[in-house]
Amino acid sequence: MRTFFFAASALLLSAPSVSAQPKQDFSKVQIKATKVGEGVFMLEGAGGNLALSVGKDGGVLIDDQFAPLSPKIVAAARKAGAAKVKFVVNTHWHGDHTGGNENLGKTGSVVVAHENVRKRMSSEQFIQMMNTTVPAAPAGALPVVTFTSDVTFHLNGDTIHVLHVEPAHTDGDSIVHFTRANVLHMGDTMMTVSYPFVDIGSGGRYSGFIAAADRALALANDATVIIPGHGPVTNRAGLQAWRDMLVTIRAAVAKLVAQGKTLEQIQAAKLTAAWDAEWGQKFIKPDVLINAVYADVRSK
Secondary structure: OOEOOOHHHHHHOOOHHHOOOOOOOHHHOOOEEEEEEOOEEEEEOEOOOEEEEOOOOOEEEEOOOOHHHHHHHHHHHHHHOOOOEEEEEOOOOOHHHHOOHHHHHHOOOEEEEEHHHHHHHOOOEEEHHHOEEEOOOOHHHOOOEEEOOEEEEEEOOEEEEEEEOOOOOOOOOEEEEEOOOOEEEOHHHOEOOOOOOOOHHHOOOHHHHHHHHHHHHHHOOOOOEEEOOEOOOEOHHHHHHHHHHHHHHHHHHHHHHHOOOOHHHHHHOOOOOOOHHHHOOOOOOHHHHHHHHHHHHHHO
């Protein structure tokens, strides 16, 4: 069964300094591949959703989950039609999206990411919400090609455009547009099973999720398949609903901040009640979300 929670236990797996924490048994994880567009698959296992472009030019893999899963991911990619994973693109630095970098690199894959992903992975990081310190990644896990705004792959008959977006989940977030296949991978700038996780310590900002949604909506049409960082695929209408929810909640918080209300008073107002059943039952709870929105509003 696919594991959703990339939070406490998952991210801690990339932090040897907290080895007392329980570890997930990856031997039981199976990689599921689902075709979502012409030459494009979504792979699910544990950690973030993956996307895979297949064809005569070799595989292009978006994110790579955890190191113990690398052999299973490579096998699933081969079964889907990628004899070799030529490139790996990281949508951000967290371990449930980059944990396979070193293993894939040893097979000859070139790891590509925004420059802030390499910077974060190159030094010790602190994830405030989890009170967790993540050590620097080994040199072999670091992206070897970085970009500042965007990079484009012309492979497998598709144009794969990787775009850095405003800081949202982290300051190194990218979304990936498979132009011919009409598929968008949102990284963790969107989830279909939880409110957004704003990793403030990694430069994340709540308002960035709105900006990322706007960027993606401009690229999408009614037939676009949208892969979130976690959760089932959605479409343009689903992304629009996510964006509208984020905007409405931020406006409500901003109104109360303007009235001089404290964070505790704003949390008590239950501003997210209309969406809690859909997005507030799993990882990010309503009060945690409001805390992030409050910080974003106050920083303007």
